[in-house]
Amino acid sequence: MNAPSKYSSCLGLPILTIAFLMGSSGPGFVSAGVFNVELKQRVKMPDKENQTTVKLEKETWDSTKTAVIVCDMWDLHHCRNAVIRVREMAPRIDKVLKKARAQGALIIHAPSSCMDAYQDHPARNRAVSAPKAGNLPTGISEWCNQIPSEEKSVYPLDQSDGGEDDDPKEHEEWAKWLVSQGRNPGSPWKSQIDVLEIKDVDAITDSGEETWNLLEQHGIDNVILLGVHTNMCVLGRPFGLRQLSKNGKNVVLMRDMTDSMYNPGSWPFVSHYEGTSRIIEHIEKYVCPTITSEQLIGGKPFQFEKDPRK
Numbered sequence: 001m002n003a004p005s006k007y008s009s010c011l012g013l014p015i016l017t018i019a020f021l022m023g024s025s026g027p028g029f030v031s032a033g034v035f036n037v038e039l040k041q042r043v044k045m046p047d048k049e050n051q052t053t054v055k056l057e058k059e060t061w062d063s064t065k066t067a068v069i070v071c072d073m074w075d076l077h078h079c080r081n082a083v084i085r086v087r088e089m090a091p092r093i094d095k096v097l098k099k100a101r102a103q104g105a106l107i108i109h110a111p112s113s114c115m116d117a118y119q120d121h122p123a124r125n126r127a128v129s130a131p132k133a134g135n136l137p138t139g140i141s142e143w144c145n146q147i148p149s150e151e152k153s154v155y156p157l158d159q160s161d162g163g164e165d166d167d168p169k170e171h172e173e174w175a176k177w178l179v180s181q182g183r184n185p186g187s188p189w190k191s192q193i194d195v196l197e198i199k200d201v202d203a204i205t206d207s208g209e210e211t212w213n214l215l216e217q218h219g220i221d222n223v224i225l226l227g228v229h230t231n232m233c234v235l236g237r238p239f240g241l242r243q244l245s246k247n248g249k250n251v252v253l254m255r256d257m258t259d260s261m262y263n264p265g266s267w268p269f270v271s272h273y274e275g276t277s278r279i280i281e282h283i284e285k286y287v288c289p290t291i292t293s294e295q296l297i298g299g300k301p302f303q304f305e306k307d308p309r310k
Helices: 005-011 080-102 122-129 168-180 208-217 230-236 241-246 272-286
Strands: 034-044 052-062 066-071 106-110 222-228 250-259
Touching: 034 250, 034 272, 066 080, 066 208, 080 106, 080 168, 080 222, 080 250, 106 208, 122 208, 222 230, 222 241, 230 241, 230 250, 230 272, 241 250, 250 272
Parallel strands: 066 106, 066 222, 222 250
Antiparallel strands: 034 052
16 A cells, blocks of 8 residues: 555554564464364353353364455555554464465455456466356355344444544545545555465455355365454455355354454444454354464464554
């Protein structure tokens, strides 16, 4: 993202330097061809209505039968704070992708509505040319607002205002800057953020059908989904958690490599970061398990610098 110095300063962001640091120790360290992951779910407690308990389960995955899907890590966004958080996460996400790729996992970059930017890229061609799967699920090309397991749940956030958490004055200035750059301030994204390296061996798609074709072509059942925004695109996209979960893939959310669109001025009137945690809990209860990035690259789980719960 090449914002002028005015907005580099406004965003409070240092120049991003990408370092490839291979995790070599700690829980969940990846041995050659294997991902040792610890899945976190929330399951109902017997005889206690509406109460759950955390269940942790260790699994060993063949890395060559695993995909990592990067959801909507766009170059720009209409929400200034969303851009700040994407930029903060991106270097660590790139480390995850490098490590997963090196172990033989398929990396699928899914910057929705940005396919024109990649029309001649080998990774885009790989998605387009994947043979049509014989078991394409009904509705796999559609947005998914709910799956049966969520039907009796109470959705944890009010996101009806779009989730903007910008200061109004800063948001107005941000919109003006987007216009000055020839971007639509309502949907300014044109590509994936360039901090995330895209290799020729990867795939690029925003299609549920193409994603399914790729997974079937490579015999992939295990899928790690990361990116933004947890309560919207990560859950609902045709390649998102709901579609993959309901159609039988062993999908997990990398819960420390995601962010929500939630305005603390809306119900349940908690901090932005607590709002993200609540949607993650909803996912763990009703959609799929979660894991964290250090299980692949070592170190500690990622936390945003401004998260007051640190």
